[in-house]
Amino acid sequence: MEKSAIFAGSFDPFTAGHEDIVRRGLTLFDRIVVGVGHNIKKKGFLTMENRVRLIRDAFRDEPRVSVEAYEGLTTDFCHRQGVRILLRGIRSVDDFEGDRTIDAINKRLDPTIETCYLLTSPTLGAISSAVVKELYLHRADIAPLLPAGIELEKYL
Numbered sequence: 473m474e475k476s477a478i479f480a481g482s483f484d485p486f487t488a489g490h491e492d493i494v495r496r497g498l499t500l501f502d503r504i505v506v507g508v509g510h511n512i513k514k515k516g517f518l519t520m521e522n523r524v525r526l527i528r529d530a531f532r533d534e535p536r537v538s539v540e541a542y543e544g545l546t547t548d549f550c551h552r553q554g555v556r557i558l559l560r561g562i563r564s565v566d567d568f569e570g571d572r573t574i575d576a577i578n579k580r581l582d583p584t585i586e587t588c589y590l591l592t593s594p595t596l597g598a599i600s601s602a603v604v605k606e607l608y609l610h611r612a613d614i615a616p617l618l619p620a621g622i623e624l625e626k627y628l
């Protein structure tokens with residue numbers, strides 16, 4: 473039986489840290505669906521279409537990764553995809569606390585959905601979408617913070 477997981481987030485933009493979680497997740501799962509969701513708390517930097525395109529480009533040579541945009545609850549997206557495992561990356565204690573709360577709500581919505589946490593690789597722990605956006609807006613070199621070969625300008 474194929475083991476699949478969903479890696480869900482707003483990914484605005486998708487970073488090298490996100491990519492690392494997916495690639496390491498592929499050692500645990502046969503297939504990963506990257507679910508690009510709409511976060512009502514965040515103002516969009518990239519369009520949903522361009523976020524999906526960026527992530528697909530980052531994994532163009534990896535057939536076990538698919539990318540889908542979704543709106544609404546992540547648990548509903550899990551049902552539509554037929555997947556019961558959420559993959560999450562943890563950079564810090566703050567991330568863990570936030571994700572633990574989300575996991576508790578997800579369990580109330582659907583007790584059959586499990587969450588698998590991977591700690592971010594130490595060299596990538598400081599990377600966040602917010603940091604990438606801030607550095608980009610100040611014209612800093614962000615290439616090391618993005619998946620290899622991804623140029624953010626192509627997706628703006």
